[in-house]
Amino acid sequence: MSSIRRLGLYILLCIVLLLGQSEAALAFDINDVRFGNHDERTRMVFDLSQNTDFRIFALSDPYRLVIDLPSFSWRAGNVTYPPATKITALRHGNLKPGISRLVFDLNAPVGLEAAFILPAQRGAGKPDRLVIDYTPVSKAQFAAEKNKVLGKLDVDGTNSPSVTPDSSDSSYQSASSTYAPPPPRKNQKPLVVIDPGHGGVDPGAISSSNLREKNVVLALAKELKQQLLATGQYRVMLTREEDVFIKLSDRVKFARKHGADLFVSIHADSIEKKNVRGASFYTLSEKASDAQTAKLAARENRADLIAGIDLSVEDEQVANILVDLAMRDTTNQGKYFANQMVDAFNANGLKILPNAHRHAGFAVLKAPDIPSILVEAGFMSNNEEAAQLNSSSHRKNVARTLKRGIDAYFEQVKKNQRI
Ligand SMILES: [Zn+2]
Structure with missing residues (x-):
């Protein structure tokens, strides 16, 4: 192999390695999670290492709150939940390549009111934050709002080699x-x-x-x-x-x-x-x-x-x-x-x-x-x-x-x- 070709291969290899690294760098951190309760409403605040898209929805049988985010590292340690939050447990992990999921188990139906990103205020030492507001609702109200999804993270469009879409798999x-x-x-x-x-x-x-x-x-x-x-x-x-x-x-x-x-x-x-x-x-x-x-x-x-x-x-x-x-x-x-x-x-x-x-x-x-x-x-x-x-x-x-x-x-x- 000529030395020029070898150099070319070397450069290609470097580019591949760099691309791999930049992908890894895209993963962000969740550094903290806090809960506040005002009257009936619960506010959940996540401290993030960067701004991000998200997708949030609620499920029944049993009641759960699901938050999808791009792949993240959990650095918020163990979490305790005030009873007013209705949360009994939390799990998190990869859902599919590039997408992570948080699942909160709930002991009662809740209605999602709002979810938004508060941008960082670097001067005030405040990071990017994901804020979610929800309130307890009746079973009937929950059923009426069942398909409510907040946020616009594209989860299903993400290519995954091992997960096939539900409806299009003719085989x-x-x-x-x-x-x-x-x-x-x-x-x-x-x-x-x-x-x-x-x-x-x-x-x-x-x-x-x-x-x-x-x-x-x-x-x-x-x-x-x-x-x-x-x-x-x-x-x-x-x-x-x-x-x-x-x-x-x-x-x-x-x-x-x-x-x-x-x-x-x-x-x-x-x-x-x-x-x-x-x-x-x-x-x-x-x-x-x-x-x-x-x-x-x-x-x-x-x-x-x-x-x-x-x-x-x-x-x-x-x-x-x-x-x-x-x-x-x-x-x-x-x-x-x-x-x-x-x-x-x-x-x-x-x-x-x-x-x-x-x-x-x-x-x-x-x-x-x-x-x-x-x-x-x-x-x-x-x-x-x-x-x-x-x-x-x-x-x-x-x-x-x-x-x-x-x-x-x-x-x-x-x-x-x-x-
Ligand atoms: Zn098993």
Whole structure:
């Protein structure tokens, strides 16, 4: 390569690096949040490191206040809420690339009155501020104002590789009442879609040492992807490669859109009994196999709610798919796959729960044409297991075992195809 060309490449590299940096610099800080109450009205004030667009709306079932902003760093520490604010909890995190979300849980309906930016008064030492005013309202008033959105941040126009729009995804639309077969399988390697649970504003289970399910399962999913790719036998895609939130229905849509042959959702559970540990495997059914599994499904299905998604406008297609006859065959394949996993974990000496294959109505397992299982790789509520899941050597071992189950499943698929 000539030195001039090398110089050109060097300059190009510098530009790429600089662009990357300027993008990172766009993220701003939320440095403080304060609440004031006047009569019935609550005023919420955020100190920002710079002026920004925003989008604010309220949701019901349960009542929540949702604030979308460009990606920010939270530097306001822990927040306490005066009772008059009606706020009971706060979550924040990435919603999608470039967009962060704050979700306030409320114990009563509120009406948004105003939201605006107060520009910085540098002389007076005052930063840019986001101000939000709201008041308690009746349920009827809340319902009447339900679609009120303040601010003009363009959230849906932001390109996101892993989130597909609700209405325009034609490959998914067909999944409702009339069953459409998946796109024809070309002569190519089977596609395994791995779905790391939770993400972004939804942390999933949190261990007592503050490990988060969303991070642990992403690391495990990436390890499994590597191991599967290394065999040269599979194509592999992750529903998320980073710490972003993805709606449950979008995870299913992602798998269907890409014509997945197998869908593996990875989680790490948490329960009150801290001594319980071991992996378990779940397939879809209308009726839960036991009360504990029903509760687990309810916990995992809460992800959208935690992230401030309006469940009342979520399409019911995914929810109603269970009645579809075409699903039976897929469910049987999923069950077979889950049993392969139980065998693989036993063979590799990894701890599993008694009756480790269970079933319930997990929203993320509702693709009608893709054998799907949900793996709870262990318990975040068990200190030892949470620490193990956080270690790369243990994750390698778990991934190796998951791979073994996947191998066994596809060996059987091949055998069946030969018949
Ligand atoms: Zn989970």
